[in-house]
Amino acid sequence: MILAGDVGGTNVRLALFEVEGGRLVTRERAKFCSREVAGLETAVERFLEGRGRVSAAGFGVAGPVRKGRCEATNLPWVVDAAVVAARLGLSRVVLVNDLVANALGLEELAPSDFAVVNAGDEDPEGNRALVSAGTGLGEAFLVRDGARWIPQPSEGGHASFAPRNPAEIELLRWLKEKYSHVSIERVVSGPGLARVYHFEREHSALPEPAWLSEEIARDAPPAVSKAALERKDPVAERALERWVSIYGGEAGNLALKILATAGVYLGGGIAPKVLPSIVDGTFFGAFCDKGRFGPILAKIPVKVVLNDGCALLGAARAAAGA
Numbered sequence: 001m002i003l004a005g006d007v008g009g010t011n012v013r014l015a016l017f018e019v020e021g022g023r024l025v026t027r028e029r030a031k032f033c034s035r036e037v038a039g040l041e042t043a044v045e046r047f048l049e050g051r052g053r054v055s056a057a058g059f060g061v062a063g064p065v066r067k068g069r070c071e072a073t074n075l076p077w078v079v080d081a082a083v084v085a086a087r088l089g090l091s092r093v094v095l096v097n098d099l100v101a102n103a104l105g106l107e108e109l110a111p112s113d114f115a116v117v118n119a120g121d122e123d124p125e126g127n128r129a130l131v132s133a134g135t136g137l138g139e140a141f142l143v144r145d146g147a148r149w150i151p152q153p154s155e156g157g158h159a160s161f162a163p164r165n166p167a168e169i170e171l172l173r174w175l176k177e178k179y180s181h182v183s184i185e186r187v188v189s190g191p192g193l194a195r196v197y198h199f200e201r202e203h204s205a206l207p208e209p210a211w212l213s214e215e216i217a218r219d220a221p222p223a224v225s226k227a228a229l230e231r232k233d234p235v236a237e238r239a240l241e242r243w244v245s246i247y248g249g250e251a252g253n254l255a256l257k258i259l260a261t262a263g264v265y266l267g268g269g270i271a272p273k274v275l276p277s278i279v280d281g282t283f284f285g286a287f288c289d290k291g292r293f294g295p296i297l298a299k300i301p302v303k304v305v306l307n308d309g310c311a312l313l314g315a316a317r318a319a320a321g322a
Contacts, residue, residue: 001027003057003305004316005044006101009074009135010034010269014047015309017316024316028171031090040079041087044047048088056092056321057084060101060311064138064155068095074136095317096153099140102267103130103151105304105314107140113307115275117266118284120301126261129254132268137185137192141258146298156254157185164249164289167242174199188247190270194220195244197239204235212236225274244277248286252297256290263301267311271304278304286296 002024006013011113012034016027030047037043040059048054059081060105063073068081085093087291106128128142128149137157142149161184163169175182175195197220201208206217212233227233247266255264264287271278284314288297 001052001054002319003044003054004312004317004319005040005057005059006098006235006311007040007059007061007072007075007077007079008034008098009062009072012037012040012043013309013312014044015049015312015316017313019320024181024313024320026312029309029312034075034077039077039200040190041084044084044088054088054090056094056306056319057088057090058094058096058101058315058317059084060096060315060318062098062138064159065095065097066152066322068093070095070097078156092319094315096315096318097128097138097140098151099132099138099267100151101311101314101318102132102138102305103128103140103142103149103314104144104317105310106130106265108313108317109151109305109307109310113305113310114265115272115281115304117302117304118287118298118300120263120300121299122263123261123299126263127258128262129251129258129260129264130267131247131251131254131264132189132266133192133270134268137183137188137189137250138268139254140262141254144262157188158183158322161187161246162182162253164286168246171196171199171242175200184250188243188250190221191241193224193239193270195225196243197236200235200239200242204238206235208235209233221270221275225270229274229276240274240277241282244274244282245286248283249289251302252287252290253298255287255297256293261296263298263303266302266304269308272306272308275304
């Protein structure tokens, strides 16, 4: 039995897998709120209580991994593979960046696990890119090596936000008053959506409805996206549209940097939840808005990952030695 974990700033997802016929088969799954457990070891021990022993474990963690150790970016945890192995009594524990886990998991998915933003024309010699907006913004790329893909992590989400038009320049100025460094993650993430909304509200002449204030006080990102998708508030609609456009622009930036002509994949928890806004042309229009390189980007396949177990599958593959 293989234990796999997807450790994010909001949730810790754990699962047990078996390998059958070369494929991973899920046996059990559980989810824990990251802020409600003391650390990864605590969550794992709760999950494994009363279950059989595992032969190996793999974890994807949101943050840079070095020598089997990671200080999580959006979570006050230090995850150390050696510590986890000792506490669980395992001889093999693999720790990878969460986007590397997602990248490894892509090959385990079926066509129905994706929503197509642009069918494109996959380059048989090109690379792939993965951009995942959730609690933070993760970025990774997959280098083609013959018939297989080698995932490479990055911390591109912490690169500087590059505005593309006067409104985005004003957004940067507004954010710069609050943060010494305005990374793209400050915008393209769940908290980033809330920031874009507050920017739009502050610069509009419209008061915030009481019902929306109450929902935002509970959890701002889903409140904003829900109000926008249901067309209940024009400011929320404008905020989501701007957020999606900036997301598309950043995905296009990454595609150019690594020449991801074999495809760009949108992971993370937000894209599936706001899918109508991702596929309505706003995202792909910004993705291709790169001047003379627009025609190249227009040929790139772009897909949304709908399966929220993708990173778990990848972490299991890493544990299995894939």
